[in-house]
Amino acid sequence: xxxxxxxxxxxxxxxxxxxxxxxxxxxxxxxxxxxxxxxxxxxxxxxxxxxxxxxxxxxxxxxxxxxxxxxxxxxxxxxxxxxxxxxxxxxxxxxxxxxxxxxxxxxxxxxxxxxxxxxxxxxxxxxxxxxxxxxxxxxxxxxxxxxxxxxxxxxxxxxxxxxxxxxxxxxxxxxxxxxxxxxxxxxxxxxxxxxxxxxxxxxxxxxxxxxxxxxxxxxxxxxxxxxxxxxxxxxxxxxxxxxxxxxxxxxxxxxxxxxxxxxxxxxxxxxxxxxxxxxxxxxxxxxxxxxxxxxxxxxxxxxxxxxxxxxxxxxxxxxxxxxxxxxxxxxxxxxxxxxxxxxxxxxxxxxxxxxxxxxxxxxxxxxxxxxxxxxxxxxxxxxxxxxxxxxxxxxxxxxxxxxxxxxxxxxxxxxxxxxxxxxxxxxxxxxxxxxxxxxxxxxxxxxxxxxxxxxxxxxxxxxxxxxxxxxxxxxxxxxxxxxxxxxxxxxxxxxx
Numbered sequence: 314x315x316x317x318x319x320x321x322x323x324x325x326x327x328x329x330x331x332x333x334x335x336x337x338x339x340x341x342x343x344x345x346x347x348x349x350x351x352x353x354x355x356x357x358x359x360x361x362x363x364x365x366x367x368x369x370x371x372x373x374x375x376x377x378x379x380x381x382x383x384x385x386x387x388x389x390x391x392x393x394x395x396x397x398x399x400x401x402x403x404x405x406x407x408x409x410x411x412x413x414x415x416x417x418x419x420x421x422x423x424x425x426x427x428x429x430x431x432x433x434x435x436x437x438x439x440x441x442x443x444x445x446x447x448x449x450x451x452x453x454x455x456x457x458x459x460x461x462x463x464x465x466x467x468x469x470x471x472x473x474x475x476x477x478x479x480x481x482x483x484x485x486x487x488x489x490x491x492x493x494x495x496x497x498x499x500x501x502x503x504x505x506x507x508x509x510x511x512x513x514x515x516x517x518x519x520x521x522x523x524x525x526x527x528x529x530x531x532x533x534x535x536x537x538x539x540x541x542x543x544x545x546x547x548x549x550x551x552x553x554x555x556x557x558x559x560x561x562x563x564x565x566x567x568x569x570x571x572x573x574x575x576x577x578x579x580x581x582x583x584x585x586x587x588x589x590x591x592x593x594x595x596x597x598x599x600x601x602x603x604x605x606x607x608x609x610x611x612x613x614x615x616x617x618x619x620x621x622x623x624x625x626x627x628x629x630x631x632x633x634x635x636x637x638x639x640x641x642x643x644x645x646x647x648x649x650x651x652x653x654x655x656x657x658x659x660x661x662x663x664x665x666x667x668x669x670x671x672x673x674x675x676x677x678x679x680x681x682x683x684x685x686x687x688x689x690x691x692x693x694x695x696x697x698x699x700x701x702x703x704x705x706x707x708x709x710x711x712x713x714x715x716x717x718x719x720x721x722x723x724x725x726x727x728x729x730x731x732x733x734x735x736x737x738x739x740x741x742x743x744x745x746x747x748x749x750x751x752x753x754x755x756x757x758x759x760x761x762x763x764x765x766x767x768x769x770x771x772x773x774x775x776x777x778x779x780x781x782x783x784x785x786x787x788x789x790x791x792x793x794x795x796x797x798x799x800x801x802x803x804x805x806x807x808x809x
Contacts, residue, residue, distance in 0.1 A: 314332075314333040314334075314387050314388075314389050315330050315331065315333060315339065315383060315387055315388050315389070315756040316330070316331050316333055316388070316389065316390045316392065316425035316755065316758060317329070317330055317374070317377070317390075317391055317392070317751060317754055318330075318331070318391075318392040318393075318394065318396040318542070318749075318750045318751060318752065318753030318754025318755070318756070318757070319370060319373075319391070319392070319393050319394065319395075319477065319753060320395070320555065320558070320748065320749035320750035320753060321370075321394065321395040321396055321473055321474060321477060322396055322555065322749075323351060323361065323368055323396050323415055323416065323417070323447075324347065324348040324349055325348060325369070326343060326344050326351060326366065326369040326370055326373050326553055327341065327342070327343045327347075327373075327537075327748060327749065327750040328341070328342060328343070328344075328370075328373040328374060328376075328377050328749040328750055328756065329331065329341040329377075329748060329750035329753070329754045330377055330381055330383065330388075330427060331751060331754040331755055332618050333389065335770065336755050336758070336767070336770030336771065336773075337774055338751050338772055338774070339381055339383070340377055340380060340381040340750060341371060341377075341750055341751060342376060342377055342380070342686060343373065344372045344373040345369060345372075345667075347708070348364075349361065349365060349369070350368065351368075351415070351417075352412060352431055353658060354754040355420075355443040356446075356736075357418070357419040357420065358414075358418050358419075358420055359414070359415050359416075359417045359418040360411075360412035360413060360415060361412060361413050361415055361707070362409070362412050362413070362417065362516075363401050363409045363412075363413050363473070363476050364409065365478075366476070366477060367472070367477065367480045370477060370480070370541065371540045371541050371542075372784060373472070374541040374542055374543060375541065375542045376617045378542050385542055385543065385544055386544050388543060388544060388547055389547065389548075389757075390548055390549075390550050390757035390758075390760075391481065391533070391547055391548065391549045391550070391551075391757065392549075392550065392551040392552070392752075392753035392754050392755070392756045392757045393477055393478060393549065393551065393552040393554060393753060394474070394552075394553055394554070394555050394558035394559075394749045394750065394752065394753040395472065395473040395474030395477065395552070395553075395554060395783070396415060396416050396473050396554075396555055396699065397416055397472075397494045397554035397555055397556060398415075398447075398448050398449055398452075398494055398554075398724070399413050399414065399415045399416055399449065399472060399473040399494060400413060400414045400449050400452040400453055400456070400470060400471075400472075400495075401413045401470065401471045401473060401475070401476040402453070402456060402463065402464075402467045402469075402470050402471075402775055403467070403468055403469055403479075403485070403718070404466050404467070404468050404469065405468040406413035407479060407483075407485070409476075410466055411456070411460065411463050412465060413473060413476075414452045414455070414456075414457075415473075415519045416448075416552045418452070419447055419792050420447075420452070420455055420666070420731075421447050421448075421451035421452045421454065421455045422446070422447045422451075422668070424445075424451045424454050424455055424458075425444060425445040425446040425447055425448065425450075425451040425496075425624040426446070426508070426686070427443070427679060427712075428444075428445040428454075428512060428513070429444040429445055429446075429594075431512070432445075432508075432509070432512060432680065433454040434593075437593065438590055438593040439501055440499045440500060440501045440502065440506065441496055441498070441499065441500070441501055441506060441509070441593075442588065442589075442590050442593060442611070442781055443496050443590070443593050443597055443598055444496075444593050444594055444695060445496050445509065446496060446597075447800070448494070448495050448798075449470070449472065449494070449496065449497060450495055450497050450506075450509055450510070450515075451496075451513075452494050453470055453513070453515055454513040454514075454515065457514060457515060459512065465544035466618065467521055467736045468485075468519070468520055468639050469485045469521045469746065470519050470520070470521075471485065471487060471521060472487060472494065472495060472554070474491065474552045474553070474649070475487045475488075475491060475521060475725065477551070478530060478531060478549050478552055480537060481531070481533050481534070481537045481541070481543075481549060482530075482531030482532060482533060482534055482549065482702075483531075483534045483536070483537075484531040485521045485522065486521050486522045486523070486524045486530060486531060487501075487520070487521040487522070487524075488524060488525070488526055488530075488552060488553075489523060489526075489600050489604060490526055490552075490553055490554070490557065490599070490600045490601070490602060490604060491552065491553075491554070491574050492505060492520075492523070493557040493598075493599045493604075494507075494557075494599050496802075497509065497520070497559065498600060500588050500609070501588075503522075503606065505517070505520050506779070508531045510535040514532075524655070525605075526551055526552070526553070526602060526603070526604075526648055527550060527551055527603070527759050527760045528548060528760065529548045529549075530547070530548070530549045530550060530551075530552065531549050532545075532546045532547060532548050533545055533546060533547040533548075533549075536732060536747060550633070550756075550757050550760045551602075551753065551756040551757055551759070551760075553602045553753070553756075554599070555716065555749055556574075556580055556582055556599075556612070556614055557582070557599060557601055557612050557719070558749050558752055558753055558756070559572060559574060559580075559582070559749055559752065560572035560582045560584065560601070560602070560612060561602045561752050561756055562720075562745075562747045562749055562752025562753075562755075562771075562806075563718040563719070563720065563745055563747065563752075563771070564718065564767065564768040564771045564772070565582065565584055565716075566584065566602070566603055566610070566764055567610070568585050568586045568587075568610065568713060569584070569713045569714065569715030569716065569766075570583075570584050570715065570716045570718070570733040571583045571584070571639075571704075571707075571712075571714050571716065571718070572717075572718055572719070573633070573700065573717060573718070573719045573725075573734075573742070574719065574720060574722065574728070575620060575621055575696075575700075575719065575722055575723065575724030575725050576620070576621050576722050576723065576724070577620065577621050577625070577727060578613070578616060578617060578618045578619075578620050578621070578622070578660065578701075579616070579617035579620035579696070579699065579700060579724070579764075580614060580616055580617070580622070581614070581615045581617075581700065581703050581704060581707060582612050582613070582614050582615075583612070583613045583712040583713075583714065584601055584610055584612055584613075585610070585611050585612075585613055585708050585711060585712050585713065586608065586609055586610055586611070587611070587711040587712075588609060589651065589711055589726075590613075590710055590711070591709070591710050592709070594667055595615070595664055595665045595666075595667065595706060596613050596614065596615050596665070596706065596707065596710055597613070597614040597615075597616075597664075598611050598612070598613055598614075599611065599612045599614060599654025600612075602756070603759075613614060613707055613710060613711075613712050614655075615664075615665055615703045615706060616664055616665070617658075617660050617663070617665070617696075617699050617700065618658065618660040618661050618662070618663055618664075618705055619657040619660040619671075619673065619696075620657065620658075620660075620696050620699065620700075620724065621696070621722075621723050621724050622660045623655070623657040623659065623660075623673060623692055623696060624636065624639065624692055624693065624696065624723070624724070625697070627639065627688060627689065627692050629721075631685055631688065631689075633685075636723055636726070636727075639689045640689070640693075640726075640728070640729065642685050642686045642689045642690075643686060643689035643690035643692075643693055643727075643729050644676070644686075644690075644728075644729065645686035646686040646687045646689070646690035646691075646787040648694075648785075648789060648792055649692075649694070649788065649791065649792035649795070650683075650687045650690045650691035650694060650792075651679075651682065651687055652677045652795075653674075653675070653676070653677055653678055653679075653683050653687045653690075653691040654674075654676040654677055654691060654695065654795060654796050654799050655673070655674070655675055655676070655688075655689070655691040655692050655694070655695035655710045656671065656673060656674040656676070656695060656796075656799065656800055657671070657673055657692070657695045657696050657699055657805060658670075658671035658672060658673060659672050659673030659700070660669075665702075665703060665706060666804065666807070669807050670699065671803060671804070671807065674799070674803065675688075675691075676799050681769075690729060693724075693727055693729045693730045693733070694729070694733055694792060694794065694796070695736075695796065696724065696733045697729075697730050697733035698733070698737075698792075698793050698796045698797070700734050701733075701734060701737045701738055701793060702797065702800070704738050704802070714738070714740060716740075716741075716743070717735075717738070717740050717741065717743065718742070718743045718745060719731075719743070719745070720744075720745060720748075721744050721745065721746045721777055725744055727740070728780075731744070731780040732783055733789060735780045735781065735782050735783075736782045736783045736786050736789045736795055737784055737786070737789050737790065738782075739786075741779050741780065741781050742779065742780045743778075743779045744776070744777045744778050744779065744780070745771065745775040745776055745777060747771065747775045747777050748776050755767065755770070755771070777802055
């Protein structure tokens with residue numbers, strides 16, 4: 314028997330099949346071969362047609378059944394991971410009324426900021442654990458204000474994963490987890506934040522029916538079965554946003570466990586059971602995949618926009634052939650890069666700096682002394698230092714750190730990067746070879762609540778290596794202090 318997992322990203326649809334008993338990945342693939350289009354009708358807008366997602370779900374599902382050569386009738390459960398914070402609005406027939414306003418669209422920033430002031434910081438941080446910000450609720454308010462003809466025809470609003478579940482089952486439902494990602498969940502009252510919707514003038518009946526995670530959330534209907542090749546009646550038992558799901562994929566489910574991701578941007582995601590936040594403007598707090606009335610597990614998410622994109626920029630401009638070559642060059646330079654410092658925040662506004670644009674800075678560059686090796690090492694160190702800086706913010710916001718796990722992505726393949734982070738934070742970093750689609754598929758098996766077996770299978774199937782803090786911590790600490798001093802000097806000029 315098999316589980317199937319979908320990971321709806323903004324660039325592609327990933328799908329994975331895993332063996333029910335062992336948790337081993339049978340096959341993973343993605344559609345389309347090239348990236349999906351993102352429409353940008355205006356500067357800082359980002360939209361996608363939800364029906365395109367469904368088309369690629371169908372293609373990818375048929376492909377994986379064919380290429381894996383399995384009997385489709387043996388697929389017994391579905392898990393869904395999806396791009397967070399997006400907005401899909403549909404009419405009573407389930408037809409999207411406009412493109413989805415996706416996660417990286419920033420048109421609703423001022424709407425959320427104004428709500429934070431009008432409703433009060435204490436009310437928002439106590440009940441929502443966040444500022445309304447540029448999230449799903451604020452995007453829905455934007456539609457109401459700017460597209461009244463669309464708004465008056467809305468039957469339900471959904472998160473992207475809710476829409477895929479609807480296409481599979483014909484049932485419009487959501488979860489506490491999804492509503493929390495849209496900043497629509499009141500943790501104090503344990504219900505939808507209707508007071509926020511009332512403030513925005515949004516009809517509260519537009520919220521779909523709420524179902525629990527790790528339970529039957531609906532079954533594949535005959536129409537979806539024909540379009541995807543899945544067996545009619547297959548249950549959906551799990552759905553979550555991509556970052557909480559990535560954490561689950563790394564067996565990050567308990568307070569004190571932390572997932573880190575080092576791609577184009579960086580993410581630190583710490584699980585906690587503390588319903589408090591002092592950093593609601595710099596950190597996002599979401600109901601984790603296993604949030605319940607009995608165990609109120611939250612995910613504290615700190616995002617670093619300027620991460621791997623800096624290393625990619627260097628690769629493209631240093632005439633080197635690969636990241637491996639850059640890592641080798643970086644190894645030729647000493648810890649601290651002989652004084653060369655790189656501040657890596659050149660990928661737009663940084664939330665942890667109150668949405669200010671910091672920029673990338675190359676400091677203390679000596680044209681008679683520094684070379685490619687120093688640039689490569691200083692870049693890796695600068696990105697690593699930003700992770701350490703972010704970890705300190707999380708720790709100051711009631712996050713405990715006992716275990717850190719990362720996927721085997723670009724940055725964490727680098728020994729310099731991983732050793733720097735591990736040594737400065739004083740914790741091992743465990744590296745795993747897994748994906749969001751595989752994690753979503755495995756999560757189907759959690760309906761019986763067996764976290765221990767779930768974790769053992771991940772360790773057995775995916776663990777690659779562990780980076781342990783190095784003994785010569787002082788050299789790393791000295792380099793980090795100098796980096797931090799330069800950053801603080803820049804922040805003063807930005808009045809942060």
